[in-house]
Amino acid sequence: MNIIVAFAKQADVINFKSILSRGGYDQVKACTSGVQALSAMEDLGSGVIICGYRLSDMLYSELAQDLPGYFQMLLIASPDKAPDLTGDSVVYLPTPVKKSDLFSTLELMLEGVNRRKKKAKEKRLLRSDEDKKTIAAAKEILMDRHHMTEPEAHKYLQKCAMDSGTNMLETAEMIISLRNI
Template identity: 40%
Template sequence: MTKMVVVFSNHDDAVKIRNLLVRQGFSVVAVCTTGAQAIQAAERLSDGIIVCGYKYSDMIYRQLREYLRDEFEMLLVASHHLWSECSTENVICLGMPLKVNELTDTLEMMENSMARKRKQRKLVPRERSEDEKKLILEAKALLMERNNMTEEDAHRYIQKRSMDSKSNMVDMAKSILSIMRD
């Protein structure tokens, strides 16, 4: 479930929106009245949705958007005449007066989009550090030397053992090196 931060300059409005979202089953982790508070709340999250008004005491929504990481999306709740400025990336606008079903439908759509993005990020392999690459190469070299394996066979061996033991290749390479060097 995607975590949400509610940001409105009027605290009572922010609390009402939070209560509405919580009743609809959404996970609201913070209620803020300034952009700085919202930024602090967002820093504790890996991603999320910011549900906000147009202006706060310290900044406007566009400045807040600039401070947020790309993993965050923003739902701007504002009157229609302010929408012309709402052309920033990762900002979706919803008009006032607010209709509950439009709000919940929009947030569900945003949650689904974020879930797809999370899945895509997980599919991208993490780049290994030079030390990690070196460990894997050492383990492969040792397997090739002692077990008369090709480089491809040694790589496949480390890969299969790491999958079987539910560990990563670097940990398996360390294990192979410690066992075979003793």
């Protein structure tokens, strides 16, 4: 599973990567800025980002607003910076952090991300024939107008759906309704 570590100080990034590596998490992306973290999340598609209260270019709250759909944030900060958490995509651990708390929280978060992805996949597989036709029609429009391949059109629909916070069917319906404009 994908893990990103993002802290303003390079030493903190190295420390957390080392702790995670000793705990069996070898594939960890390291970032010191929010822009780097967002880029890494876009590349990976899903997982958990472990970050501090402040990055070199933004606060955790700004980063949390732009979290992709299949990412969750584990915020590690001092108790005096304890956030007012809203939503289920940010989990907070106060410093100093015990390794056992870090690993158990991380495991639960990774399981949650996997569960959400699995549910979404099952939901996609259960689409009605009518829904499949609507999505296919939207892909056809994208392929004709923008010279995309079918996989490119599918990926574009998925990305638009994630970016707009809608599902793929709603995004397809929007594309179809805009074709005459």
